[in-house]
Amino acid sequence: MDAEFSGSSAREASMSSILAAGRCRLRVLTSVALGLAACVSAAQPVQQLADLPLTTLLDMEISGASRFPTRRSEAAATVTVITRAEIRALGHRTLADVLRSVRGLMLASDRVYAYAGVRGFFAAGDYNTRVLLLVDGNRVNDSLYDQAFLGSEFPLDVAEIDRVEFVPGQGSAVYGPNALFGVINVITRGAGVRQEHTIALGLGSFGERRASVSLRAPDPMGGWSLMYSRTTATGDDVPNSAADGGPVGASGVDGMRRSALFGRWDHGPWRASLMHGSRDKAVPLGQGVVFGHPLNRYWDDLTLASVQFQHAVGPAEQGTVRLYAGAYRFIGDYAVDYPPITHNRDIARGRWWGLDARVTSTRFSGHRLVLGMEWQRAADLEQQNFDVAPEAVDYLASHTRSQRGALFAEDQITLGDHWTMHLGGRVDVAQGSGSDVSPRVAVLWRPSHDWVFKAVHGRAFRTPNAYEAYYEVDAPAGYRRNDALQSERVVGDEWAVEWQPSGAWRMSAAAYRNRARRLVILGYDVDADRYRFDNVGRFTARGLELELEYARDEWRARLNANWNSNSAQPETSPLGDVFPRRMLKTTVVGPVTAAGSGEPWWLGLEAEALDRRGASAGRTVLNITMTAPGLPGGARAVVSVRDALGRGRTDPGADTIGQPTIPLSGRTWGVELEWPIGR
Secondary structure, three states: OOHHHHHOOHHHHHHHOOOOOOOOOOOOOOOOEEEOOOOOOOOOOOOHHHHOOHHHHHOOEEOOOOOOOEEHHHOOOOOEEEEHHHHHHOOOOOHHHHHOOOOOEEEEEOOOOEEEEEOOEOOOOOOOOOOEEEEOOEEOOOOOOOOOOOOOOOOOOHHHEEEEEEEEOOOHHHHOOOOOOEEEEEEEOOOOOOOEEEEEEEEEHHHEEEEEEEEEEEEOOEEEEEEEEEEEEOOOOEEOOOOOOOOOEEOOOOOEEEEEEEEEEEEOOEEEEEEEEEEEEEOOOOOOOOOOOOOOEEEEEEEEEEEEEEEEOOOOEEEEEEEEEEEEEEEEEEEEEOOOEEEEEEEEEEEEEEEEEEEEEOOOOOEEEEEEEEEEEEEEEEEEEEEEEOOOEEEEEEEEEEEEEEEEEEEEEEOOOOEEEEEEEEEEEEOOOEEEEEEEEEEEEOOOOOEEEEEEEEEEEEOOOHHHHHOOEOOOOEEOOOOOOOOEEEEEEEEEEEEEEEOOEEEEEEEEEEEEEEEEEEEEEOOOOEEEEEEEEEEEEEEEEEEEEEEEOOEEEEEEEEEEEEEEEOOOOOOOOOOOOEEEEEEEEEEOOOOOOOOOOEEEEEEEEEOOEOOEOOOOEEEEEEEEEEEHHHEEEEEEEEOOOOOOOEEEEEEOOOEEEEEOOOOEEEEEEEEEEOO
16 A cells, blocks of 8 residues: 555544644634524524523523533633524524634534634644533543534534533533533423424525424423434535645535434433434545545444433432443545545444432532542444455454543632632543543632622643544554553633623623643654654643623624634644634624514524634625514424625635645525424
8 A cells, every 4th residue: 555545534634634734824804704593493482582581691500611500600611601592593503503603712614524613722633622512411522533523413403402501711620531622511402391393394505405303292290302303415516625636626525414313301300311313424525535536425423322310318419320321433435546546444433331420519508519420431442444445455453442430529619798719620530541630720709799700720631532542554654553642731721700780781801821732643754654643732822802792672692702822833733823813703683573563573693703714714704594483374484595795715624735725615595494283
């Protein structure tokens, strides 16, 4: 096998291209993105926005910043919350859409997966391993690649989301590995207060077709819910952005088939859930593969199941025990021109299960204490790479397993009428990686009801995943394993102030500094002609975030801005180079028809302005959507146009030399109808 082996797996190639990416001088190019959207996916009207108390909207209860619920203003972080009402009103279709308006976050796509950059940090091809994704407080990142699924690969339909919490900063003291720069906590809907069943049908650009059915049945002890959705698309015509002198474009190579199933059962102290997502996605662009070849394709399957029991164990204590299991499978097919054109395949499987338990106590005056433990075992981590045709050749067959355990404690201490302190710590022990200690301390000062000042210091870590440590191919341009990899470490500080002068307004500002070391970076040994992961990355980021929120009557608005500067070593690593130095975002939701004329039509506005990101210029996007509820039979209709200005957009590519940018689809449209059933 020749030196082209590095292209035999596009999934591995996107990681290997990190070394080749050179640093770029960023120049400012301001762009504006507007999105008007409306909800389509639930039986309740969008006007539910107007029915929520203002104090609940702007200082709502959250659960992602700690292991116990707390008010947003009392959390040990500057938390952003996107409610179900906003998600519906802004017409979001994926979790990446929901996160796009969050301050300090940058979302990018390679037309297959969605990637998140946080507070100046963005590493092309890292599969979101430095961000922890939770659903109902439970880990979703798989046990093989540590991947956080954010785009169409996310196994939960957004119609089942009650709210999304983004907790910036170092969350390992609470949740352990992967929470280096932030935690995304997705809270699912319960059964509700009344029975409701709905069906929805939609179509859109590039042959998109979507159908879903949602069933909900409450009872006095809880209830159950079940949702299934199916989406197919033929995909856009794709221009070739690689500097390889190949064809300028291809059609029919961007299609997708996706299905998602979610069920939840609540009964008194018991809760059970099952989530399964399956996606078959064509790979239109990839380093080392034949551009536009129909063989290039990914399959992702993720299944998560859990059973939880919560019960009072004393007059001031409450215990929670959860048993969970997960399975992930990835299959990648590639057309590689060795020559001749060869069908190469990747297979990766991971299966894991675990147990966590915790006790929350308010026994001691002025203290809210949590003590807990976690244990997880991944009994089967499998990686294979081989040629299928014209000749069968095996390159990799790796079978490993892992095990980790942790003890953690957290205490919210009331020091007086104006002062609160959060103290937390966690010790994780992982098989083959030793132990990691993650402390967090936060001090909150509330001089008056309107003002809150926060100072937070935390440390976080990430253990090397199975792909980084054990991927090995003994061939030219192959890989060497490195089971001596150490955990990545990040130390972060944040200083924030929040001001809520009335129920209608909330303003906040936050300054942060993150310092990362021992980041796992893929390097290339020229003499040995081999790739290997090593702990050689160092990264520092500093920034400032401002946010203004408004809620009055039926109108909701949010405006935020971010400035950051960063530096990374080694110089050959693009860490942070593709993160915009400045960002400006806003969302607005409100009715557009007069009161008394029936159920109003609703518009949502979403705007984004980004600086240049590496070789990708600043972008301008305008999305417009209108929802018409109250149609005959209780139906609602939604018509949307995204990127209405039709300007060419790109996202940063994984390789600044061979593929510096990823071209995105231009103007698209969508229509969806929803009906209540069984009434």
